[in-house]
Amino acid sequence: MGRAEIARASGLSTQAVSKIIATLEADGLLMQDGTRSAGRGLPAALYAVNPDGGYALGFEVRPDAILGAILDLRGTQIATARERVIAAGPQETATIITAMRDALAAKAGIDATRILGAGVALPGPFGRTGLSEEASALPGWEGVDPVALIGDALDLPVTVENDANAAAMAERIGGAAEGHATYGYLYFGAGLGLGLLSGGHLVTGAFGNAGEIGHLPLAGDGVLLERAVSRLSLVARLEAAGVDAPDIDTLGALARADHPIVRQWIADAAGPLARAVHVVETLFDPETVILGGAMPEEILRDLVQAAELPASSISNRTDRTVPRLICGRTGRLVAAGGAAALVLNRLFTPRFAPVAPTLQ
Incomplete structure (x- = not known):
């Protein structure tokens, strides 16, 4: 899109849009992607998300395996990893995920400082419930704060989500739920x-x-x-x-x-x-x-x-x-990719706090 289109879609002035675009270009998040002629005058520059402007990590923790993926800003999966475990306990999981982050960055050949955050998909239920002893649950995680544990280990913003929710989000980015x-x-x-x-x-x-x-x-x-x-x-x-x-x-x-x-x-x-x-x-x-x-x-x-x-x-x-x-x-890495998609979703589909009405 060009500046004028963005201004119309967002309700911002063209001058404000130009300043924001300049900042995002300087940060490497936007790039110029062609031009469009609109009749008289110079062709309008078109802008798009720079897929290499940032990256999102995603991990799925299963009772017997940990899977990892890394996405660029367009949601393209650029590297994956998988490691079998005997039992995915909290400390072991944090250690494996940290090593997996480094391996994924090296495999993808990216600058690790461009990683914007990590999503982690865990099987539910969360907390102490009457279902915690089911075979599909993760033993040893009751009472553990996974956001703090894994966030401290990665030194990144971390989003933790149920594995089915993460998978559902993955299908929205290039999957059957696209559109x-x-x-x-x-x-x-x-x-x-x-x-x-x-x-x-x-x-x-x-x-x-x-x-x-x-x-x-x-x-x-x-x-x-x-x-x-x-x-x-x-x-x-x-x-x-x-x-x-x-x-x-x-x-x-x-x-x-x-x-x-x-x-x-x-x-x-x-x-x-x-x-x-x-x-x-x-x-x-x-x-x-x-x-x-x-x-x-x-x-x-x-x-x-x-x-x-x-x-x-x-x-x-x-x-x-x-x-x-x-x-x-x-595919089978859907929850790991979906966990990374949660990071992108937070960036591209933000929730805004409602504005209190002003009394006239």
Whole structure:
């Protein structure tokens, strides 16, 4: 955009816009990106975000692994890292994340002083709750302030978020949710979570635990949804039959081979998944619900196809432009990339305090 367009869009004067652009150019955050002729006079200079003006770090902490990513200012993923752990305790996690930051900066060949902040995605629930002993939770983190712990270790501003929320944000930057502002994201992480975005902002709840949908009894006979629809439930069923599935690549190979246990699990999980989508639609009225995360693409696609969504839903509209349930496009590092996207979201979609009315 040119100065005049920015001035019209922002309500600022052209002179104010020119001063701000000069400052942002000097800081390396904006760059000139071509010109546009508007008839008489000199062509107007056009400005764009400088993708190398700053970078955002993102980390996902799982019980058995820590994943990292770094994004430029356009949301492009320029480096990733992954490290397996025995148990992701607080101090061990802070040490690994610090080393991972240095490795990512070196791998990307960037100036580490241009890193603007870090996002960290943790599996919920946060705080001491009645769900803290679930297999998908992080042991040893109760009572720990992750913002202070990791912020001190990195010496950066840190945003901590539920992993499903981070994944939901990642899909908005170059993923299946690009162009959408209000949607749900069902996330396969350690368990099954739900990220919700309304008008481009995350819905987090009073204690950061909104979207713990995996703990709802939606699977029939009072069984929690997560026990029927999660990577843990699929791996448990395979292991019960003597089939070892230690990682996502193995699950993908079994799916491509049309393994009967994987096929039956998909058939059994489709019903509970459809009921979960219906709940999200009824409570939240999203543009769409996205299914993604740490699960092979083949299984995600088959789940979406197998889930028969009820016709009696407020989301069953004749004017829909996108299906009610779709696959995500950001892959298994979605939560790490999403954690970094939280930093960009804070920069580009700020929340402003309301201005008190002035009495005349």
